[in-house]
Amino acid sequence: MRAKGGWLFTSLFLGALVCGSSLATPYTVQKGDTLYRLARSVGLSVTQLQVLNGLTGVDVKVGQVLELPSVPGSPPQAQPQGAPSGPIPSARTTVQVSRPGCCVNAQWTPDSMQLSVLNRPPGGAVGLYRLPADGSSPDGVFSRAPALLSPDGAYAIEPLGPSSATAQRLSDNARAPVPTSGGSAFWSPAGQLAWATYGNANRDDWIPLTVFVTSPFTAGAAVQRLPTVYGGRLIGWLNATTVLLTGHLNRTDTRRAVMKVDVPSKTVQVLARGNWLSGVQVSPDGQRVVYRVTLDTPGLNGMFVVDTATRTVVPLPLFGSARWQDAGHLLVIPFEPGQDSQRLAQLDVMSGAVVTLLSLQDKVVHDDWQVSPDGRRAVYLSQTDRALHVLSLPVSEVSPLLPEPTQTAPPVLQNPPSTAPAPAPLNPPLTAPPPVPVLPPAPTTP
Amino acid sequence: MRILSPALSLITSAPFAKGNQARPAAVDDGPVTHTSFDHQPTASQSQLPKLLSIAFPLGLLLIGVASARTTPTAPPVLPSPSGQYGLPFAAPPGPDTWLLGQFYGNTTFAYKERATQYQYGQGLHFGLDFTAACGTPVVAISDGVVSEVDGPHGAAPHNLVIDHPDGLSSLYGHLLQKATVKVGQRVRRGEVVAVSGDSQLSCVSEPHLHLEIRDHSHLKLFNPVGYLNADWAALSLVDPDVDGPAFEQSLDRPGTWQFLDDQPPVRIGGSFLNAYPRAWPPLAPGTPALSGKR
Numbered sequence: 001m002r003a004k005g006g007w008l009f010t011s012l013f014l015g016a017l018v019c020g021s022s023l024a025t026p027y028t029v030q031k032g033d034t035l036y037r038l039a040r041s042v043g044l045s046v047t048q049l050q051v052l053n054g055l056t057g058v059d060v061k062v063g064q065v066l067e068l069p070s071v072p073g074s075p076p077q078a079q080p081q082g083a084p085s086g087p088i089p090s091a092r093t094t095v096q097v098s099r100p101g102c103c104v105n106a107q108w109t110p111d112s113m114q115l116s117v118l119n120r121p122p123g124g125a126v127g128l129y130r131l132p133a134d135g136s137s138p139d140g141v142f143s144r145a146p147a148l149l150s151p152d153g154a155y156a157i158e159p160l161g162p163s164s165a166t167a168q169r170l171s172d173n174a175r176a177p178v179p180t181s182g183g184s185a186f187w188s189p190a191g192q193l194a195w196a197t198y199g200n201a202n203r204d205d206w207i208p209l210t211v212f213v214t215s216p217f218t219a220g221a222a223v224q225r226l227p228t229v230y231g232g233r234l235i236g237w238l239n240a241t242t243v244l245l246t247g248h249l250n251r252t253d254t255r256r257a258v259m260k261v262d263v264p265s266k267t268v269q270v271l272a273r274g275n276w277l278s279g280v281q282v283s284p285d286g287q288r289v290v291y292r293v294t295l296d297t298p299g300l301n302g303m304f305v306v307d308t309a310t311r312t313v314v315p316l317p318l319f320g321s322a323r324w325q326d327a328g329h330l331l332v333i334p335f336e337p338g339q340d341s342q343r344l345a346q347l348d349v350m351s352g353a354v355v356t357l358l359s360l361q362d363k364v365v366h367d368d369w370q371v372s373p374d375g376r377r378a379v380y381l382s383q384t385d386r387a388l389h390v391l392s393l394p395v396s397e398v399s400p401l402l403p404e405p406t407q408t409a410p411p412v413l414q415n416p417p418s419t420a421p422a423p424a425p426l427n428p429p430l431t432a433p434p435p436v437p438v439l440p441p442a443p444t445t446p
Numbered sequence: 447m448r449i450l451s452p453a454l455s456l457i458t459s460a461p462f463a464k465g466n467q468a469r470p471a472a473v474d475d476g477p478v479t480h481t482s483f484d485h486q487p488t489a490s491q492s493q494l495p496k497l498l499s500i501a502f503p504l505g506l507l508l509i510g511v512a513s514a515r516t517t518p519t520a521p522p523v524l525p526s527p528s529g530q531y532g533l534p535f536a537a538p539p540g541p542d543t544w545l546l547g548q549f550y551g552n553t554t555f556a557y558k559e560r561a562t563q564y565q566y567g568q569g570l571h572f573g574l575d576f577t578a579a580c581g582t583p584v585v586a587i588s589d590g591v592v593s594e595v596d597g598p599h600g601a602a603p604h605n606l607v608i609d610h611p612d613g614l615s616s617l618y619g620h621l622l623q624k625a626t627v628k629v630g631q632r633v634r635r636g637e638v639v640a641v642s643g644d645s646q647l648s649c650v651s652e653p654h655l656h657l658e659i660r661d662h663s664h665l666k667l668f669n670p671v672g673y674l675n676a677d678w679a680a681l682s683l684v685d686p687d688v689d690g691p692a693f694e695q696s697l698d699r700p701g702t703w704q705f706l707d708d709q710p711p712v713r714i715g716g717s718f719l720n721a722y723p724r725a726w727p728p729l730a731p732g733t734p735a736l737s738g739k740r
Binding site: 101104105159196203206233279280295320336 | 682732
């Protein structure tokens, strides 16, 4: 299955494009268009657009008609009124961006234009490689030695040993030692590093989890030790001063919890509880967290969003694998076993409205998918060919493809399950709670 | 799904390492067992007498052929994975019933535990875990004969092995209580044979079923994923036990063993397959002693 040469790879693309050509739309070249710009506007490389249209050169003429795959919300340019010749939303647009089997766990670069993957091409060095999201370089370009990068691309950690690593600030290549392996470590937007450490226990749900935080590039900054919880994980940063954990607040608690810890005050607050918490994801603005409760008491299971300030829990009308598209929308691949294809749905967390955006005409391998920071694309590992593929996503303002009857979630405000102990702050702060950004209005019951 | 008690698994795995533990006789029957079973799966009870009149002489013939051909011993040809088995639960998967747990093979957790609880399985997780509440009924994944109830092949506190006529065995581990089926009893695919439990005996920390596919000699273990008919892509979307990278990567060959269905077989007692000199992701560190606190 692994493509050995450029020809084979090109033919795979050609096949994909030919198969998808019925989804393409005629487009009349306008003044100012270039093949490069048109290709970029629909998420293709120039080569792919040439193949699709049988072109050999890069020149296009005004009035020339080209076949363009449709990308909702991304018309190449403003259309003359009454001339609907531009691409309209029609169906999924996908581009294969890696060799089959080459890479897993792709991460978006901050500009949403490339993917960073750990790779070692034949004869090449192992390291992080950049794969353009337009599929134009499926071998990728070497970018650096293996490292853990911050989401904004400003910081990195290179592991050195079981509890030592080098932190790097990429703007000026400053380096500082940090007392962690780099495993389960997370950078905050402000350059603070949090990492999980584990103690010993004879039960997994009692394993002590202690998070440490430091600012490697602040002179004299201490390593702070946060309160220990049990049987959990460090999820990441909610904002510049708050980390998110899962686990038991107290070892004997019957249920696991989603907890936030204010780093300066070391105050722990339970946001939600449930047994078998998984799929925990923080919204881009840190205001909400999505999570699943599974195999708890029937009636308590499902997928939920909790407001990180008010601790209001809202059950979602879908159950599956979720990623944040933006602060107000989740993208969900619903858990629908036995279907020929998976689908991608968009859920408005304020209204509970759900629309199906597209059918993948494929399946995602072991939940390996990520939405780009700009919310306009998603990368997934394909079950069909084991390559990474990039989907272009309809943006929110545009009418969705394949609209289904809108399901309206009961946006019922709900406290954490009544059978669970009420979430209680550990050592409630004596003064006002840690500062949190101004909230948008919480969802309300109509 | 994790088993954090190395002592427990050392005890249960020890027979593999020593190689001197007596196995139930049925396991060693080899060709006779296989041949006599080859005709069973399609025979319902009512058809049995009629079929036996055909199958029995044919069986004898095959035993003769097999004996002649396999002297002294030829390893049986084991079936390739083709989705020929069912799932170990009758209920459909879901948030209220059961979901996947730790995958088979080169998992990130197995890398961490390679020298402890997985040391006799070449460092890999040599079964597939299903997360389920204690007491969930477990069904046979295929027709066969019970060959062990609480036998020596691990996955405490209780386990069950069913020998299938195709040369493979299924092991159901960490059962809540001793299975009520008896050694030698024939079971049908889908028949309830046990109830699931917790490897850590709490029904809170790690409630799950551990399923293994072995050869009858119990020396080789295989990835159940190819043998069981299931929508693995869907199941792995909502696996409560997997967050982040599922499989450990060697920096020398980062593309190896990164998919649910391309994991290597395990030879009991063989050398580590995942002793990577340079691995990704790095293991999380242990918690330093409190004396280091400010």
